[in-house]
Amino acid sequence: MESSLGIQMDEPRAFSPLPDRLQADGSLKKHEQNSKLPGVKKDIEKLYEAVPQLGNVFKIKDKIGEGTFSSVYLATAQLQVGLEEKIALKHLIPTSHPVRIAAELQCLTVAGGQDNVMGVKYCFRKNDHVVIAMPYLEHESFLDILNSLSFQEVREYMFNLFKALKRIHQFGIVHRDVKPSNFLYNRRLKKYALVDFGLAQGTRDTKIELLRFVQSEVQQGSCSQNTSRVITGNKIPLSGPAAPKELDQQPTTKTSVKRPYTNTQIQIKQGKDGKDGSVGLSVQRSVFGERNFNIHSSISHESPAVKLIKQSKTVDVLSRKLAAKKKAVSTKVMNSGVTKKSTGPCPASQTCDCYATDKVCSICLSRRQQVAPRAGTPGFRAPEVLTKCPDQTTAIDMWSAGVIFLSLLSGRYPFYKASDDLTALAQIMTIRGSRETIQAAKTFGKSILCSKEVPAQDLRNLCEKLRGTETNAPQVTSDTQGSAHDPAVPEKTEHKASHLRQTPQAQHSGNSVYKAHRNGCGSCCDSNATSLEGWDRVPDEAYDLLDKLLDLNPASRITAEAALLHPFFKDMSL
Ligand code: ADP
Ligand code: MG
Ligand code: ZN
Numbered sequence: 001m002e003s004s005l006g007i008q009m010d011e012p013r014a015f016s017p018l019p020d021r022l023q024a025d026g027s028l029k030k031h032e033q034n035s036k037l038p039g040v041k042k043d044i045e046k047l048y049e050a051v052p053q054l055g056n057v058f059k060i061k062d063k064i065g066e067g068t069f070s071s072v073y074l075a076t077a078q079l080q081v082g083l084e085e086k087i088a089l090k091h092l093i094p095t096s097h098p099v100r101i102a103a104e105l106q107c108l109t110v111a112g113g114q115d116n117v118m119g120v121k122y123c124f125r126k127n128d129h130v131v132i133a134m135p136y137l138e139h140e141s142f143l144d145i146l147n148s149l150s151f152q153e154v155r156e157y158m159f160n161l162f163k164a165l166k167r168i169h170q171f172g173i174v175h176r177d178v179k180p181s182n183f184l185y186n187r188r189l190k191k192y193a194l195v196d197f198g199l200a201q202g203t204r205d206t207k208i209e210l211l212r213f214v215q216s217e218v219q220q221g222s223c224s225q226n227t228s229r230v231i232t233g234n235k236i237p238l239s240g241p242a243a244p245k246e247l248d249q250q251p252t253t254k255t256s257v258k259r260p261y262t263n264t265q266i267q268i269k270q271g272k273d274g275k276d277g278s279v280g281l282s283v284q285r286s287v288f289g290e291r292n293f294n295i296h297s298s299i300s301h302e303s304p305a306v307k308l309i310k311q312s313k314t315v316d317v318l319s320r321k322l323a324a325k326k327k328a329v330s331t332k333v334m335n336s337g338v339t340k341k342s343t344g345p346c347p348a349s350q351t352c353d354c355y356a357t358d359k360v361c362s363i364c365l366s367r368r369q370q371v372a373p374r375a376g377t378p379g380f381r382a383p384e385v386l387t388k389c390p391d392q393t394t395a396i397d398m399w400s401a402g403v404i405f406l407s408l409l410s411g412r413y414p415f416y417k418a419s420d421d422l423t424a425l426a427q428i429m430t431i432r433g434s435r436e437t438i439q440a441a442k443t444f445g446k447s448i449l450c451s452k453e454v455p456a457q458d459l460r461n462l463c464e465k466l467r468g469t470e471t472n473a474p475q476v477t478s479d480t481q482g483s484a485h486d487p488a489v490p491e492k493t494e495h496k497a498s499h500l501r502q503t504p505q506a507q508h509s510g511n512s513v514y515k516a517h518r519n520g521c522g523s524c525c526d527s528n529a530t531s532l533e534g535w536d537r538v539p540d541e542a543y544d545l546l547d548k549l550l551d552l553n554p555a556s557r558i559t560a561e562a563a564l565l566h567p568f569f570k571d572m573s574l
Contacts, residue, residue: 037063043071047091050129058087058133065181069093069198074136086136087121092198094128100198101130103210107197108132110208111171116164116192118184137193142180145187147411151534154408157185157192158545159569161401164194165560169394172206173197177376178400180413201373203394332358332449333387333425333441358451378424379403379416379487383437384554386421386428387446395554398563402549409459409542410466410488417487427489432456432552440552459543459550469535541568 040063048055058075065072073089092101105123113119122133149157161183168175175182175197182196202211334355354361372388382399384392407413418424425448429437433456438448464470466488545568551557558566564574 044073047071047073047089047131051091051124051126051131053124053126054089054131058089060089064088069096075133086138088134088136090132090134092130092132096130096198099210099213103200103208103214104197105132106208106210107168107171107173107200108134111168111173115167116160116194117167118193118195134195137184137186137191139184139186139193142185142407143413145185146407146413149408151538153187155569155572156190157408158401158405159564159572160192161194161404162560162563163574164192165394165397165401166564168194168200169203169397169560171208172203172394173208173211174201174203174392174394175397175400176200176373177380178397178404179377179380180404180407183404199376201392332360333422334447334449335445356447356449358449376400378418378421379414379427381421381424382554383425383428383441383552384444384446386425387441387444387448388421389444389446389554391444393554394559395557398549398557398560399551399554401560401563402546405546405549406459406463409463409538409546411468412466412486412488414487416489417491418489419491423491427491428552430454430457430489431462432550437552443553443555459546460538460540463543463546464538467535469532469538539568541566541570544568 043063044060047060054060054075058077060073060075062074063071064074070093071091073091075087075089076084077087079085092104105120108118108120111117118134118137120132120134124131124133161178164183165175165178175194176199177196178194182194184191184193184195186192200208200211201214202208206212352361352363354364372390373385373392376385376396378386380400380403382392382396385396385399403415407415416424416427418427425437429450434450434452434454436456438450441448461470545558545563545566548558548566549563563569
């Protein structure tokens with residue numbers, strides 16, 4: 001395994017030794033201090049201290065990204081004579097699990113380097129610090145360019161995303177965190193790169209050996225007590241001083257999340273005997289918890305507030321609220337009998353007094369959380385992920401691609417903004433219909449109760465309305481309050497309430513959430529010339545493809561391979 005991966009992690013040096021002329025070049029050790037933020041300068045210094053061999057090779061210039069699990073830096077290196085190359089250095093948080101790190105690297109080394117999938121150049125380690133060196137791809141901030149993209153550019157973007165997804169899915173990699181910040185786009189060069197395999201998992205027949213390891217760990221973690229059993233061995237090419245924290249020791253702060261009161265109440269009724277233990281491999285990352293320091297970005301996000309949702313708490317809070325607010329729309333997800341078998345070693349769930357009601361009984365409250373892979377970002381999660389279906393496939397990435405496409409067609413990002421799965425599920429229902437969602441969930445063994453029926457929306461109408469390109473739609477004006485990146489479906493109670501209560505007609509006319517603004521200044525800008533390019537005649541094929549991506553049923557959802565052959569891309573070649 002070790003040799004095929006080509007990574008020697010035990011030596012504090014690059015696994016692909018660099019040319020001698022680069023070693024101990026004194027000038028390279030003098031780091032340039034050209035960072036914009038004072039904190040960044042410190043971080044760079046700390047990184048040199050933590051992994052000193054970096055100084056032999058790289059000049060670290062700036063921090064370009066910071067998420068929950070890593071910080072990414074821009075560096076330069078002179079790898080060929082007279083040629084200075086830009087490199088992205090991803091410094092994984094020291095608490096990252098070795099299996100996780102090795103699996104991420106194996107995805108990059110085996111599947112990466114072609115078809116718009118990021119590759120890897122080197123990997124460095126000292127003690128528990130691991131740094132992955134990748135080719136740097138300068139890229140745009142999605143939000144900054146969203147409303148200036150021509151229709152043709154959107155077509156190319158989606159085509160290239162499917163190309164990357166086809167590639168990784170062929171290797172049996174489920175990315176699990178497909179979203180714009182993980183799909184780098186250089187508009188000028190028309191270059192694309194899918195990055196961040198930090199949450200990837202393998203399909204049953206995955207060709208990425210280490211992902212099989214990650215997956216089995218998750219499954220065992222969910223149903224057995226012995227969550228850290230598989231990690232201790234020397235079987236993985238990472239060992240020694242990098243010895244990890246135990247799986248269930250989260251680097252993240254465990255806080256019970258109090259959901260803001262919303263008018264749509266959803267409950268998840270848990271399967272029995274799920275255990276909290278596997279969170280180390282499936283801890284969710286918040287879309288709001290990421291800062292992007294990319295030079296193209298003009299948006300400053302709030303600093304990360306890492307949340308680890310304890311589902312039992314959430315349910316508890318919900319049930320109390322439910323008791324208090326009788327009129328609330330309530331939704332509830334539970335295992336239906338159909339999939340009892342598929343939960344493997346977990347005992348089948350029993351029915352109880354509260355089965356098929358909008359209450360949660362004490363038996364259910366005392367049940368432990370059902371654990372299924374839930375990694376990713378709430379707004380991009382497929383319904384089967386949100387309802388914790390244990391059998392998840394590459395189809396979940398296709399759903400996420402659909403959500404990106406929805407943003408591109410509607411000009412709204414993020415489209416769904418939900419901090420938890422239940423809110424996210426309610427938001428999906430407002431677009432795809434509650435009856436449809438409930439029906440689809442049955443096919444993968446989940447039953448959802450929803451006290452209020454919301455209709456599915458016509459995707460063309462919805463997108464044109466949001467984008468303001470509908471022929472007789474009221475023009476989107478800039479007089480609405482809110483930030484430029486208002487989601488189309490915000491989490492806020494009032495907005496969601498209006499969503500649920502209004503008929504589609506009502507939504508389209510008055511002060512509905514749909515009037516919330518597009519990115520940019522809306523009415524006064526110039527950019528009509530470019531932004532209207534093609535937007536006045538979006539073909540039906542676009543919405544047909546969107547519909548097939550946002551198929552609530554993962555079994556019939558379009559695959560990346562099929563998407564590339566969809567008529568929407570008829571004149572494009574691979
Ligand atoms: P995380 O796991 O913390 O999300 P990512 O791998 O997604 O880490 O990287 C975080 C950010 O760093 C990305 O969203 C992107 O802006 C930047 N980044 C990552 N890899 C590269 C790269 N190879 N070239 C340029 N920027 C990159
Ligand atoms: Mg990322
Ligand atoms: Zn019950």
